[in-house]
Amino acid sequence: MYATERQREILDRARSEGRVEVKRLADDLDVTPETVRRDLTALERLGVLRRVHGGAIPVERLGIEPAVADREERLAGQKERIAKVALDELPDGGSIIIDAGTTTVRIARMLPTDRELMVVTHALPVANLLVSLPNVTVYLLGGIVRPRTLAAVGDWTRSNLADVFVDVAFVGTNGITAGRGLTTPDLGEAAVKRALIGAARRTVVLADHSKFGREDFAHVCDLDDIDTVISDTGLADEMVEEIEDRGPTVVRAWRPLSPKAATIRSEAPLSTFGPSRKSGAELTKPPRRTTRTTLSRSPSAALICANRLMAQPRAAALPCSTVTPAPSLPLAISLPSGLKQIWPDTNSRFPVRTKPT
Numbered sequence: 001m002y003a004t005e006r007q008r009e010i011l012d013r014a015r016s017e018g019r020v021e022v023k024r025l026a027d028d029l030d031v032t033p034e035t036v037r038r039d040l041t042a043l044e045r046l047g048v049l050r051r052v053h054g055g056a057i058p059v060e061r062l063g064i065e066p067a068v069a070d071r072e073e074r075l076a077g078q079k080e081r082i083a084k085v086a087l088d089e090l091p092d093g094g095s096i097i098i099d100a101g102t103t104t105v106r107i108a109r110m111l112p113t114d115r116e117l118m119v120v121t122h123a124l125p126v127a128n129l130l131v132s133l134p135n136v137t138v139y140l141l142g143g144i145v146r147p148r149t150l151a152a153v154g155d156w157t158r159s160n161l162a163d164v165f166v167d168v169a170f171v172g173t174n175g176i177t178a179g180r181g182l183t184t185p186d187l188g189e190a191a192v193k194r195a196l197i198g199a200a201r202r203t204v205v206l207a208d209h210s211k212f213g214r215e216d217f218a219h220v221c222d223l224d225d226i227d228t229v230i231s232d233t234g235l236a237d238e239m240v241e242e243i244e245d246r247g248p249t250v251v252r253a254w255r256p257l258s259p260k261a262a263t264i265r266s267e268a269p270l271s272t273f274g275p276s277r278k279s280g281a282e283l284t285k286p287p288r289r290t291t292r293t294t295l296s297r298s299p300s301a302a303l304i305c306a307n308r309l310m311a312q313p314r315a316a317a318l319p320c321s322t323v324t325p326a327p328s329l330p331l332a333i334s335l336p337s338g339l340k341q342i343w344p345d346t347n348s349r350f351p352v353r354t355k356p357t
Contacts, residue, residue, distance in 0.1 A: 001029065007039045008236070011048055014058045015213070021055040046210045047074055058214075078208045078232035079103045081253035083110055085230050086170060089204045093117065094167040097196050098126045100151035100189075101172025103206040105129070111136065120164055120199075122152040122192060139164070146186070153188035161195040169200030173207050175214035176229070178242040182220035190218035202227045205248070209234030212243075223247050 001009075006029055014020045025036045040056045043049040049056040083106035090096065093115045098104050100123035108129040111117065115135065121127055122141040130136045141160045143152030171193060175183040182205065184190050197203045203226050212235060223246035230251045240250045 003039065003042075006031070006035075007043055010036075010039055010056075011043060011058070011213070014049060014056060015215075019052070019055055019057045023054075025055075045074075048210050048214065074102075075208045075210065075232075078234065078253070079106055082206050082208065082230050082232060083107050085251060085253040086204060086206055087112070089168055089170070089202075089228065090115075090117075091167045095120065095164075097121065097166050097169035097171075097200055098123065099169070099171040099193065099196055100126070100149050101206070103208065104170050104172045107170055107206075118166075120161075120166060122157050122196075124150045124152075143192075144188075146188070149186075149189065151189070151192070153186070153192050157192050158195045161192075161199045164199050166200050167202065169196050169203045171196055171203055171205050173205060173211060173220065175216040176205070176207055176211050176223075176243070177213060177215055178223065178246050180215050180219060181222040181225070181246075183214075183216035184218050184220055185216045187218045190220045193220045197221055197225055204228045204230060206230050208232050209236075212239050 009029070010020055010025060013025075020040075022033050022036045022040070025031075026033045029036070040049060040051055044051050044056065048059060050059055079102060082103055086107055087110055090112070095118040098108055098119055098121045100121075105123065105125050108119075108121075108126045111119075111130065111133065113133065113135050116137075117135065118137045118139065119126070119130055120139045120141065121130075122143065124145065127138050127140045130138050141152050141157045143154040143157035143160075145152050171182075173182040173193075174185060177183075182193070184193065197220075205226050205228070207229065209232055212231070223243060226248040228251060229243055229248045230253065232253050235250070235252055240252070243250050
């Protein structure tokens with residue numbers, strides 16, 4: 001059994017039985033207690049279990065809702081990818097609702113600036129991010145602000161929503177199952193979420209994989225009230241089938257390729273130059289590499305580049321196949337008679353030595 005399968009088994013057992021013990025899990029799963037403790041630590045980091053002495057209990061049994069600051073960095077990479085995929089659900093121009101939550105707030109950070117949008121929200125962090133954007137008109141719903149979620153709830157919030165109807169609502173959730181749909185720990189939050197969904201033509205739920213299979217105290221809505229659910233690749237195929245059987249379409253945000261990945265593409269891992277003793281080796285192709293060149297705008301750089309390329313057109317203009325004859329020996333040429341001149345005779349004598357007096 002792989003670690004992910006084992007952790008799923010531990011989580012399911014904790015939710016069905018209310019708690020799990022290290023010793024019993026080690027015996028049932030045929031692993032060491034140290035392995036079980038590592039699995040419980042991993043599940044606690046995902047926010048689905050809370051470690052206690054000798055075992056763990058599911059967080060929904062605690063009745064504790066983590067604060068925004070505690071949830072902001074949890075599964076941050078998955079939440080970023082979910083928000084990017086959710087941007088495809090935006091209308092070209094119109095109105096949307098953005099619910100409170102650490103995943104939905106990322107949509108506000110990524111909203112495009114090439115279209116006019118009206119955004120209705122009851123979340124203070126969302127309004128704070130969007131209020132300075134010139135292409136966005138923010139409608140902030142009033143009510144009682146919950147410190148744990150920084151979102152307005154109550155009768156005032158719901159009464160304001162009765163006057164609007166938007167194109168798309170982006171909604172978050174604490175728990176989602178095929179049986180109970182969307183759930184959240186607070187009754188006030190659940191009532192506002194229902195009003196958000198009712199005020200939209202389409203509803204898109206944003207939830208990372210840790211929210212699936214979890215049931216919280218307050219019921220929000222059934223799955224047949226939802227159009228699309230966007231999650232990450234940690235969501236199991238079986239859970240996807242269960243959710244889609246109840247109505248909504250499930251989209252999983254895939255992990256992008258690493259920017260450090262090589263851009264080299266090879267149709268054959270081995271390249272052979274020249275003859276080879278291995279049959280078929282000459283059919284292998286060398287890797288093809290795409291080189292991106294940044295051209296300089298400076299005149300000196302252009303001149304250097306032109307000088308380097310001059311050899312190519314010159315070689316094409318003067319092919320090496322031109323035959324050049326061998327050089328001939330110089331010929332003796334006599335001057336015409338009329339140009340001949342008579343040079344005077346030259347007398348040469350040595351100097352005369354005289355005796356000293």
